[in-house]
Amino acid sequence: MFRELKFPVPWGHVAAKAWGPSEGHPVLCLHGWLDNANTFDKLIPLLPRDCYYVAMDFSGHGLSSHRPAGSPYHFLDYVSDVCRVAAALQWRRFTLMGHSMGGSVAGMFSFLYPEMVEKLILLENLGFLLAPEDTEAWLKSKRMMIDRLLSLEAKQQTPKAWSPEAALQRLLEANRHLTAEGGAILLQRGATETPAGLVYNRDIRVRTQSRESFTAEQCVKFLQKIQDRVLIIVAQDGLLMPHKLDSRNYFVKALREAFESTLKEHIQLIEVPGSHFVHLNEPEVVSGIISNFLTAQNARARL
Secondary structure: OEEEEEEEEOOEEEEEEEEOOOOOEEEEEEOOOOOOHHHHOOOHHHOOOOEEEEEEOOOOOOOOOOOOOOOOOEHHHHHHHHHHHHHHHOOOOEEEEEEOHHHHHHHHHHHHOHHHEEEEEEEOOOOOOEOOOOHHHHHHHHHHHHHHHHHHHHHOOOOOEEOHHHHHHHHHHHOOOOOHHHHHHHHHHHEEEEOOEEEEOOOHHHHHOEOOOEOHHHHHHHHHOOHHHEEEEEEEEOOOOHHHOOHHHHHHHHHHHHHHHHOOOOOEEEEEEEEOOHHHHOOHHHHHHHHHHHHOOOOOOOO
8 A cells, every 4th residue: 555745845745655664765766757656556566565665746747736837847857856855755865766757867866966876776768868969959959948838838728628538548649658557547646537527737838848968978977976776677669779769869879889888797777578668567577677676785786
């Protein structure tokens, strides 16, 4: 069984759910973009029971408050969400587990606060976003973020209500990696029932987030700070397999090549069958790997 948590922040609260004994080894779980804490619902019950797992909703996601009007969602804001939750829990050192965007947030937190991170688990994420080599592409992305934010503010659209069936169908159409069961689990926390129907909880402004990106060389140097405590799990039918990527995901190819050539002996990168949401769709595929990593006692967590 889990229990709901709320952590006060200046603009409202950050919501979370927790499993296990509060005195257990602390593990903070971070969901992906547009998802919520329910993404870990099927995985955490399969993991070691002597850990205390807290899965938080990032601001603007799940049951957490939206950021104030006029405020964009910068990538570092999600990192500050983690800082706030860790401080509220009085955790000085803990394990981070992040899926997709949550992995990038976990990675950034680990590089900024390496003394606080005991182990880092990345699910379908390599912990970074690689900076575009083309300066014009970088400028265009920043301008687009500002223009989209201002456009959303100008429209001030009322959130649309959906029937439960339509809400789930829309979610599945937007993410081909989700099963109907997985989508329903995310929707339980990702939408609120109103007289008109289901309304998505997420703040539409999260689609305009500003990301932090680095060169491949910087990424390798950052990872060396925590190189003995990193587990990366990628799915064979997920978003990170080089032979299945389109040109927009060139950064994944570059990062994997850099990791495997420079940090081959210092990082555990494991491929498993499944899709981008393998931890939710088929948690038993990754639960054993993660459990062994969590329970390893030596300086380098071996599988």
